[in-house]
Amino acid sequence: MGRAPCCEKVGLKKGRWTTEEDETLSKYIKANGEGSWRSLPKNAGLKRCGKSCRLRWINYLRADVKRGNITTEEEDTIIKMHNSLGTRWSLIAGHLQGRTDNEIKNYWNSHLSRRLYTIRRPIGEDPPTIVMDLAKIGGGYKRKGRTSRAAMKKNNINMNDSNSNNNKTLSCKEVLTEKSVGKSCESGHLIDSMPLQEESMRNDVELVADLERKSMILDTDMRVEERHLPAQGLSLDGGSRSLLSEIERSEGACLDGDSEMGILGPPCDLLETSMLFWDDIMGDGVLMLPSENSVVSEEKENGASSSYREGDMGLGSCTKGTSSEVRESGDMSSNGESGEWYSSCSTSSCFQDSHWVTPVDEDPNLSYEGEELLSWLWDDSDINGVVGKMVECELEDFSAWLLS
């Protein structure tokens, strides 16, 4: 026997709520309080499912629901917390007063997940993981379809501002390797349609770096031993502490109370499989290491050898598929030349299973050579060739900046 329906569906209204329904629901809850959602519609005289009533109340009718644009500060918080928590929207919403999980989820799916794009390298290859802000990179990207409602209200959106200052525009088709485009993904079609401005590259990289630096700082907040924080000018506020508690609870098995780094310290022998992140490139000196309990899988096909931590894919989920599947799914990683691609969701994949964080200056072993990194960036053998080719747009500036 299947699960009983949450409510009697016959005769119930679905779809958008009317003003009258909103008023009825609001009046009833103000008079009787929240709860008893199953019986609420009947008692209130609404032809709605109890779940629908609850959703409507929580997301829109409650007095403390904050409407309007997500601010840049809120956006930062969402990005940071998503890095740490993944898609635990209700938890994230708990740290944004007046915002609902549904709103944040929608904002992420419609804005941030499209904008932030992670290019990652299988571990074991001294890999940077680079998060690129496609919206920024594609400064001249013209979107189709509706703009945000908030933006429409303001009626001042101008997606093409960056065009005006650029002399030469390269299409991404010219910039990306054929192979990369062929293995493009959801973001790929975005790239495909976006002109890439040489002039804006440096600014774009800096913007992304700044964005990621902020994320990294929060990750540092959450994961590094607290005694390291003052040296970085950081401290744990109340929200961070509670968040840390959540992380500890959810990742209990990953905590290593005996490690020399304290609450979330890294065993040094994990350095071999370390992952360098964008902030490393930026010189922030923060190294993230994989979690101890991550599974390392080996893929050796067609002569290509690489390893991948399956746990990287966000809260334990990992999908492996063909390029066409990846194309549908968003972020991606290659396992080399095997033709198989791993898809993941959003920037969180960089962090969620990277449980160990330490300032580089705490450990002299944690270093890398900029030249090697640049060499890797130039590698045209797989997806990273995308980066190489993008860098090609402004190689001199990028090289000077990278090695400075």
Place this chain on the structure above:
DNA sequence: AAGCATTGCAACCGCGATCCA
């Protein structure tokens, strides 16, 4: 002006967690 493509977001759905008799 019409039709199509695309987006943003409200709402729905299924399922696991929790409550409680």
Place this chain on the structure above:
DNA sequence: TTGGATCGCGGTTGCAATGCT
């Protein structure tokens, strides 16, 4: 202890609105 009821969450869908051709 058990099982039904309820809650809460995250993923997904549907569609109105908008821009582009």
